[in-house]
Amino acid sequence: MAKLEKLLENLIEFEVLESHFPTEVKGITYDSRQVKPGYIFVCIQGFQKDGHDFIEDAIGNGARVIVIEKDVPRKPGITYIKVKDSRDALSRLSEAYYDFASRKLNLIGVTGTNGKTTTTYMIESILRKANIKTGLIGTIRNKICDEVFPAKRTTPESSDLQELFARMVKAGVTHTVMEVSSHALELKRVQNFNFKVGVFTNITQDHLDFHTTLENYRQAKSKLFQALTLDGVGVINIDDPSGEYMIERCKGRVLTYGINNKHAEIRGSEIKVNVNGVSYHVTTPVGEIRLKLKLTGYFNVYNSLAAIGSGLALNIPLEIIKEGLESLTGVTGRFEQVDCGQNFGVIVDYAHTPDGMENILKTAQQIARGRKIIVFGCGGDRDRGKRPIMGKIAAKYCDLCILTSDNPRTEDPMQILRDIEKGLLELDQPVNYRIIEDRREAIFYAVREARENDLVIIMGKGHETYQIFKDYTIPFDDREVAKEAIMSL
Template structure:
């Protein structure tokens, strides 16, 4: 598509003198830019895309859209007031997704979004619709699984690529989680929804929004993007939901567990350890429903799923809906019964309201002792940490505090914040873990697959092995137990050799998100997925080096580096276990990852030159 045509469809004015190159793609990440792409510079939380305009041009960008015009550029540059909104509209124009051939449901709220997407997916499949969902669990469909983005709601460019993929695959219903941050940052700009669902609003993301009122204001933007025939499904038991329902001037349906006058409500329901059974009243008939979910909060999830589904399929009037075939929802009241250690319930509750509801629901399950293990995420709303500690103390017989993705924060600071809400140290265990955790045991020659990423998310898929013995970037050197890191070079791409690496005994492969999108067949293998395998490899080496206490000597200069390195190694080898590295960056990284902590009295030193 020509640049001028693309700008015109997106409603962005272009100077009359602007050149008109062919645009072959859209990118907001300079590292992903390819020849012919349009690069849109957006401002992020930690970095500003405007500082990466020059690298994007060197990568082959054919044109740039930005808010501040750079100096002395010899390619077309279009300045806009808001580059995030421009990214959304240009992506929609490029992928031709202004009109979608499928029913689009957007679900927003603090808690319950993921469960609701999976419930709706199950109901849509029962109606015979080819269905996909997008949210915290990534993108799930009958034809493709995987992350279009690491975010709950993808960036607008990735979102429209997902819409385009769904259109080509014949998807009839797409159900997606819409976060308040995505609404605030224009990721869903200019998208219209057929159904919009409001679950609830409780304390979360106040580090971003600043107040509950601003948090609520961001959430309700979704309902201004309903199609004229679209329907709002709202939980009126929630105070913010009731406020939204009474003020919304659009087709709407109320859901309640308490109000028998609501459009959708239970006349009766029964909860047990096996799930829920109940009778739902709709605006024009009654039906029975059953689902393998426990907890009162899941009664509302089921009710809203039925409401959204019934409003979409107004011609269907079933007497009974069974969700018994619903698979376990990862991290949502996921029950694991063990032979020796009792019942384990895994839930990703990360807000005060969510942890309160989970622990309150657990009270209904017979037990002698309740142990609560939890932590709080780093670089997120700090005010909720002591509140969650207080709630845990209210219900638990014992509390174990641990890490929950501390990101760039000191994990000990996070735990101290939680402790402010806990009044007694009795029955309290604090598990102190590193910010990025790769467990290393003295005398053991392996690293465990255990990551808590500070700067990016490592996505682990299909990994059954607990550890890897060595790291390799060359399939000709692969040994059983290795981790293969797929690097893209000037002549070859390591992603082409993943099959060979696994067949030779590699326990997993580190690959990029882009490679997984382009080569879906990779997903049959155990994978560590990251945005950049070069950076991921360096992060791995850096963290591992910090754990094994290796001393590193670097030698630099115009001449004499090799001889000096060899002399240092020779002198120190009488006292230390010495490992040498060649100058290439990857070689240094491999040497660090392959080094072993010596069980003898010798220390380890790695001289290298660069």
């Protein structure tokens, strides 16, 4: 609990329209369904719903303080606080309510289009090998030491983050590694956070439904490096075309990594990829090592270089970094093999961007001994421009393309598949493909078509255990469906 007057000291611009101050505040939320007696309800204007429309529900559930951005009808006995930006207010009020928990942690933030999840898991493995109590926040799950919690979004809302941080501090956590999405940076979910380390993986086309242009998307990502502590370190992929852009905007010291750029301070070479992993030589400012990862793929060389940079930024010895990386056996839904003893390979991966898809398929090309069969779709209510591009990439690398439904959300699933199909039809050569809208049926078809030494790649949903339609959500796990399909042979 906290005094409202004390919390308001952390706001910059606000006006108290009705003053019926409660003695204690017992919680803060932006979701009227989570309101309990004594809570502050902050009205956020979302993309589909406006918190101002749920004030009555919040009051009915016990809210006695309402934070608003626009004028609303006022009820007696309720304190109304008007602010210029309710997202900013939510962040600042939550920060104060949870006793500035984020400032008590060493925050390591990872941003980029692809590789965020795997990179955070690699960094966590390094920290744990160094006997550092660690928290993890990201797409698959949230963790406090060994305790696991479900994740609703890549980067939670600011009040949820501060609550997580407070629990971490209480558990003795000193370092927290987290995925930082462009949405989170643009929507002020990580506002006022001071990051000890900021990691940039890469930028390729994604989320243009929200950012509208690649330049806006890049600007959003760069905000992480403007939020570093004075002694913070930006660990930046210098091979990526946007690497210099991030370096120019980095508030702290810069540590670069790469494979192709000879000026990279942390550089990978002599790379050998096989089905069981990848090995390579690493040159760093503090010495050289040979790494043998249990995760395969050229792209995982980049992810591990980013993790090495983060470890060095935190003054962790190179040998400990090596142990941490080599002990990581895999990441859920990231190039995850489904093995039921069949004589062909099945891989499930989360890749849902053109670049992510191409990275996975390049690796598949390196390890596959037979044909490559891909099952994929694209999410509804998301960047439509990438759909035909992904169709072309799939056709370039695969012998059979099966277009199927992903998370169509409010869109017509068949229209999404037609958008992908346009990319296939633009190619000069004929493409072997099928459109099977039902994802379960599509996976079963791919498995039935597979012959000895073929590789089936089921792409787009990875770790997800659901499928989202317009008016409902169903349980759906690509890995479990693939197992069923294999066992049915």
